[in-house]
Amino acid sequence: MTLTPIRPQPQPGILSIAPYQPGKSQAAPGVTPVKLSANESPLGASPAAIAALREISLNPEVYPEGTSRILRDALGEVHGLDPERIVCGNGSDDLLHLLAQCYLGVGDNAVMSRHGFNVYPIVTRAASAELIMVPETEYRADVDAILAAITPQTRVVWLANPNNPTGTYLPHAEIQRLHAGLRPDILFVLDSAYAEYATAPDYRPGVDLVDAADNVVMVRTFSKMGLAAARIGWLYGPAHVVDVLNRVRGPFNVNRPAQFAGAAAARDRAFTEELAAYNATWRTWLTTALHANAIRIVPSEANFVLALFADADTARAAFSALFNEGLIVREMGVYGIENGLRISIGPEAALRRLVEILRAFGAPGGR
Numbered sequence: 001m002t003l004t005p006i007r008p009q010p011q012p013g014i015l016s017i018a019p020y021q022p023g024k025s026q027a028a029p030g031v032t033p034v035k036l037s038a039n040e041s042p043l044g045a046s047p048a049a050i051a052a053l054r055e056i057s058l059n060p061e062v063y064p065e066g067t068s069r070i071l072r073d074a075l076g077e078v079h080g081l082d083p084e085r086i087v088c089g090n091g092s093d094d095l096l097h098l099l100a101q102c103y104l105g106v107g108d109n110a111v112m113s114r115h116g117f118n119v120y121p122i123v124t125r126a127a128s129a130e131l132i133m134v135p136e137t138e139y140r141a142d143v144d145a146i147l148a149a150i151t152p153q154t155r156v157v158w159l160a161n162p163n164n165p166t167g168t169y170l171p172h173a174e175i176q177r178l179h180a181g182l183r184p185d186i187l188f189v190l191d192s193a194y195a196e197y198a199t200a201p202d203y204r205p206g207v208d209l210v211d212a213a214d215n216v217v218m219v220r221t222f223s224k225m226g227l228a229a230a231r232i233g234w235l236y237g238p239a240h241v242v243d244v245l246n247r248v249r250g251p252f253n254v255n256r257p258a259q260f261a262g263a264a265a266a267r268d269r270a271f272t273e274e275l276a277a278y279n280a281t282w283r284t285w286l287t288t289a290l291h292a293n294a295i296r297i298v299p300s301e302a303n304f305v306l307a308l309f310a311d312a313d314t315a316r317a318a319f320s321a322l323f324n325e326g327l328i329v330r331e332m333g334v335y336g337i338e339n340g341l342r343i344s345i346g347p348e349a350a351l352r353r354l355v356e357i358l359r360a361f362g363a364p365g366g367r
């Protein structure tokens, strides 16, 4: 008989969490790595943001302004939003944790799409709530299936749009239909981490939905736009949600260099546009080139593509072939897509080399 030792115990659900696995960043010995595993910017960061980081880092003795005022003002100005309805976080992960902590608890559940972002299970279970994962159609969130999965205990719906790791998106009309089917007491968290990269004409990041409803928040990040290291996320929501989050968040949850860098990056529209244009060009190129290699690519609106191989063994072999040449992509086992590899839209030379290497891994006639 095993006895449970008497010692401090975590809250229910926490020991069922599988810790988040970041993309690999080290290459084989002696090989210089090119990281195509974390959806980082291939063009660096906004020069204005780098200058702000340099300057503000020189005074580490000063506390940050607790509400991230200068960052919220810049976001309000650039996106036409009321800064009072913005909350900033230490990356958007911070805000996802905060939302779960404030709106989920024992006996509640949260609903997400089968291949939704892997932080949603973590934050849901960390709040001792149950998770309901809903099957997708062709790697895309299925609105009817999500609505059918809602139970009286559902308190939160998590949805990334575009989604990581599939790259698929739902048109605004589908997002509206999903929202219209939710009870008004369910918080709809629209995670628009990749909004800057979406080019589909019927895509919208969700500002209008937040404005029209009392139960929708839009979560955004600077991580995909060149500032992943600075850890800056933000959220736009109804005043009552903003009030709740501001009571609970860390009092200085965004550091001072990050606040100034984020404000500078938000105003640097030229850099944002340059990065988005680069991404659109090379996402199309990569998709076409891998199709020509007889590798199936899930249509992407993000800054990565999901490549699907004939089987898990082929995906593993493709990963190794790339890894041995220093090209690090993201394995998808943790998402249950054993035959998939997620490839960030990285530097041109790396993408060209990747396509050459993957020529050997297509399934003839098999896309």
Ligand SMILES: Cc1ncc(COP(=O)(O)O)c(C=O)c1O
Pocket (backbone or CB within 6 Å): 090, 091, 092, 093, 094, 117, 160, 163, 164, 191, 193, 194, 220, 221, 222, 223, 228, 231, 232, 233
């Ligand atoms: C859909 C989605 N949401 C949120 C995040 C978290 O971003 P960060 O915490 O770096 O702001 C990511 C990062 O991969 C993501 O893919």
